[in-house]
Amino acid sequence: MLNLKLPDESATLQLGANLAPGLAPGHVLWLRGELGTGKTTLVRGLLRALGHAGAVKSPTYTLVELYSVSRLNLYHFDFYRFKDRSEWLTSGFREYFGADSACIVEWPERVGGLLPPPDLEVALGFEEPGRSAALAAHTPFGQHWLSSLRSG
Numbered sequence: 001m002l003n004l005k006l007p008d009e010s011a012t013l014q015l016g017a018n019l020a021p022g023l024a025p026g027h028v029l030w031l032r033g034e035l036g037t038g039k040t041t042l043v044r045g046l047l048r049a050l051g052h053a054g055a056v057k058s059p060t061y062t063l064v065e066l067y068s069v070s071r072l073n074l075y076h077f078d079f080y081r082f083k084d085r086s087e088w089l090t091s092g093f094r095e096y097f098g099a100d101s102a103c104i105v106e107w108p109e110r111v112g113g114l115l116p117p118p119d120l121e122v123a124l125g126f127e128e129p130g131r132s133a134a135l136a137a138h139t140p141f142g143q144h145w146l147s148s149l150r151s152g
């Protein structure tokens with residue numbers, strides 16, 4: 001577990017950038033936290049660090065955006081608008097969580113227990129005027145990822 005203070009937006013972008021080098025195919029990152037805690041901002045910092053120059057839109061309506069950046073196929077999901085678990089079963093998104101792509105998920109709790117478990121989970125919260133982040137690893141890879149962050 002790693003707890004960080006993110007005093008302003010640039011700190012959230014930087015956390016995303018710091019997570020970028022550790023992201024590899026097959027890995028899953030969950031971003032939890034209430035509306036407006038900075039989940040999409042973190043993804044923006046991560047994608048920029050991987051060399052993505054274009055916009056990073058919130059996939060709230062599209063549910064998923066695909067980025068081909070650096071060496072990665074990266075899927076950015078936002079399940080805020082999922083109403084129940086049955087939507088997951090009909091969506092076909094399970095296939096996206098494979099060895100060939102990295103998946104970042106906003107609002108994983110909307111899918112319930114059906115979503116593949118994450119390697120690393122970041123829980124963002126309000127700590128006005130900034131934000132807080134609590135990072136927890138759930139797999140050996142996630143632990144490695146977390147320690148790479150600690151050692152800077």
Ligand SMILES: Nc1ncnc2c1ncn2[C@@H]1O[C@H](COP(=O)(O)OP(=O)(O)OP(=O)(O)O)[C@@H](O)[C@H]1O
Nearest residue numbers: 006007008009012035036037038039040041130131
């Ligand atoms: N550390 C921070 N301190 C202050 N403001 C921040 C911080 N990080 C991000 N923000 C701001 O919070 C706002 C919401 O950010 P963002 O859209 O990334 O949230 P989100 O968690 O993705 O929300 P949603 O659940 O609606 O998708 C933005 O205006 C962003 O600039």
Ligand SMILES: [Mg+2]
Nearest residue numbers: 039040058106
């Ligand atoms: Mg968002």
